Amino acid sequence: LKLIWAQGCVPPPIPFHQLGLPRQHAGHMTAIGKGGILLILASALPRARCFEGYPCSEKPTFSELSCPVATRAACWTRVPNVAWQCLDVPPVGVGEGEAVWDGFCKAQPLPAGSSQAYFDGICTFGEEVLTKTPRRRRHKYKLTWEQAREKAQRMIQRMTPAEKYSLMQGQGWEWSEASGWWDIKKWWYVGNTPAIERLGIPNLNMQDSAGGFRPYWHELVDTVTSWPSQLSLAACWDPDLVRLYSSALADEFKSKGANVVLGPSVNVHRVARNGRNFEYLSGEDPYLGAKLTETWVEGMQSKGVMAVVKHWIFNEQETQRNKENSEVDEKTSWEVYYPPFEAAVKAGVAAAMCSYNKVNGEYSCHSAEQLTNLKQVMGFQGFVQSDWWALHDISVKEGCDQDMPGIGDAGIGMTAKCSPPKCINNATWYSPEMLSKQPQEYIDESVTRILS
Numbered sequence: 001l002k003l004i005w006a007q008g009c010v011p012p013p014i015p016f017h018q019l020g021l022p023r024q025h026a027g028h029m030t031a032i033g034k035g036g037i038l039l040i041l042a043s044a045l046p047r048a049r050c051f052e053g054y055p056c057s058e059k060p061t062f063s064e065l066s067c068p069v070a071t072r073a074a075c076w077t078r079v080p081n082v083a084w085q086c087l088d089v090p091p092v093g094v095g096e097g098e099a100v101w102d103g104f105c106k107a108q109p110l111p112a113g114s115s116q117a118y119f120d121g122i123c124t125f126g127e128e129v130l131t132k133t134p135r136r137r138r139h140k141y142k143l144t145w146e147q148a149r150e151k152a153q154r155m156i157q158r159m160t161p162a163e164k165y166s167l168m169q170g171q172g173w174e175w176s177e178a179s180g181w182w183d184i185k186k187w188w189y190v191g192n193t194p195a196i197e198r199l200g201i202p203n204l205n206m207q208d209s210a211g212g213f214r215p216y217w218h219e220l221v222d223t224v225t226s227w228p229s230q231l232s233l234a235a236c237w238d239p240d241l242v243r244l245y246s247s248a249l250a251d252e253f254k255s256k257g258a259n260v261v262l263g264p265s266v267n268v269h270r271v272a273r274n275g276r277n278f279e280y281l282s283g284e285d286p287y288l289g290a291k292l293t294e295t296w297v298e299g300m301q302s303k304g305v306m307a308v309v310k311h312w313i314f315n316e317q318e319t320q321r322n323k324e325n326s327e328v329d330e331k332t333s334w335e336v337y338y339p340p341f342e343a344a345v346k347a348g349v350a351a352a353m354c355s356y357n358k359v360n361g362e363y364s365c366h367s368a369e370q371l372t373n374l375k376q377v378m379g380f381q382g383f384v385q386s387d388w389w390a391l392h393d394i395s396v397k398e399g400c401d402q403d404m405p406g407i408g409d410a411g412i413g414m415t416a417k418c419s420p421p422k423c424i425n426n427a428t429w430y431s432p433e434m435l436s437k438q439p440q441e442y443i444d445e446s447v448t449r450i451l452s
Helices: 098-106 128-132 145-156 161-167 218-223 230-234 239-255 286-301 330-337 339-346 368-377 440-451
Strands: 073-076 085-087 121-124 173-176 181-184 191-193 204-207 306-312 351-354 383-386
Touching: 073 098, 098 121, 145 440, 161 440, 230 239, 230 286, 239 286, 286 306, 286 330, 286 339, 306 339, 306 368, 330 339, 351 368, 368 383, 383 440
Parallel strands: 306 351, 351 383
Antiparallel strands: 073 085, 073 121, 173 181, 191 204
16 A cells, blocks of 8 residues: 655654654655555644744754755754755645644654664744745746756757767667567666766666556566555645655656656547547646646655656547547647646646657647647747657657657558568667658757757
8 A cells, every 4th residue: 555645734743763664765655554545634634723833943953054044944853963854835745734744854854873763854944934835835846947048059069960860869679589569678777868978967767657657567566556446646736745746656657767758648638538638638628637747747756756747638538549549629739638738838747759640630649739739839948859659750850859769660650662672770750860861950949858
């Protein structure tokens, strides 16, 4: 079981050690055995008045050097000569109310060798901090999009054409004679781009998905958490719980080396029998979807893990998903199907994934109209990547910045020009040879977005 505490001003929870249970995961999630998922919502618990705050200056080990001047709160300890844990309030992923934050601190372990195991609780530098902190607080990224883009453009001036192309094409997949299909190389991620070490550009390690870390090999099965589906999360109607969920999910992905989560999936339901409705956060409601998508993205990216909102756009059924054509007028698009994606853009989502289906007769990843709506009209500043093998031709001019998984397009796309094994090495529409024929300004724009 996983226990997720309620958010809001609630009575202090029973300490884990009194239940004979291990403390873990920032005081908000603790493994208490194997089984399902238990969600305890704030609405199901008795409310209590928010506390006025516990001044840090009254703690026995307080000193003027306990935390930097700008710090607003801290996890304190009575153990001498042990540094306090200085906090920006509220701690990312932690609900509102001093009782909740106090529980957060009491679950933080002290350094090995200390005379006690955990911090003693929360304290504040000024009583007004906790009671006046807004319930929902947007995470502040280290750079604005404008600053990130300017930095990326400076970096581009130092890159060779080959280095630019490497960021626009995935790697890590190969043809398998045993399966007659493309498989990931052992221990690679579902999506990968190479590091450019001389410039300090890291790998992108992309993994499915919003419902948990996909265990691609049997060795991983017992190492991952099976999270509730996105649709069940939507049924909670609780933006703060969604933020807590995605923040905790980010911790798991980071612990496994992934820095990109291929989610959230936010398409508004259109076909009741759609095989992927369970993983779509919006349910049937664009307003609900928009509210939850924004906090999902914020929670994930607050931990430094990039989110990829998907599937752009009108990916409403699994039946014939590579061929079906979604015909949607402009009014319906903006009122029903776009709002969750707009919310992701508002939250600063790093990337978007274009889908397999056609839109008004044109494949989504090749639709200049739809990709313009996303990038120019909505103001999306990140990069667009294809769903795996969703490209049918090169689409840099139209607005698709990255081909995934980076091999097999010519042999598996619906417009295939050859069949395996003949075209195994005819890798991708975004091969260096193909990209070198594109106007330089389009290449630079795609790479700028990926770097930003």
